[in-house]
Amino acid sequence: MKLKFYKYQGTGNDFVMVDNRSKTFPVTNTSLVKRLCDRKFGIGADGLILLEEDATTDFKMVYFNSDGNESTMCGNGGRCLVAFANKLGVINNNATFNAIDGLHYAEVADDVVSLQMIDVDAVNIEETHTFLNTGSPHHVQLVANLTEYDVFSNGKAIRNGSPYFEEGTNVNFVEKMSDDTFAVRTYERGVEDETLSCGTGVTAVALAMYANQQTTKNAVNLETPGGTLTVSFEQDGTTYKNIFLKGKATFVFEGEIEC
């Protein structure tokens, strides 16, 4: 069978997009998803995303990591999916959609997508790091000289170590650049490597830096190896609300692949 696909990237975090409103994609075929994401034997991507019909919103997002397994929320993937829905004519300039972590609202203007993330009510500050869930789990750790830092080895050790073990976490290493700007590099669970950017990751970094008094700003720039994202939010007691992740989401190419 031939599969029609679209390739998108959001600050270098890249995704295979499939319009699955017909419900024909074999969602339980882990090895197929893994092969489609393979950079040598397939299209090549950090993840694969299905756009499906939803009863109460414009569409539903189903996300798989490049290891072939369905996973938790992908912020950059969500932004790319909104751009894809716009290209397909499913939405105009704004959208609501359901994902594994609940309801999302988004706006598109040219190739910039602003995506509302879920509210966050638990930011766990530990001695060496901060842990929080922004739709996906994130360990956030400040380091010196981020450019030279061994993200792969240290990220892999933390991802599989105590207290995360099997379920794992994504791991973000951060360096403060100014009061409203942080550089971030992320080791992603399910990709099992550093990616060029992680949307739920930079969202976690913005909230963690605020909670740790590393910034007084509630609109923060996050510089990733793939480009700059902004995260804005409001604090309401111990809950962070109206969290928006904003940045470019770009169509790369489309095609058909035998599978």
Ligand SMILES: N[C@@H](CCC[C@H](N)C(=O)O)C(=O)O
């Ligand atoms: N790249 C994503 C995060 C994708 C999910 C993650 N790999 C996990 O399994 O937790 C993003 O932009 O948020």
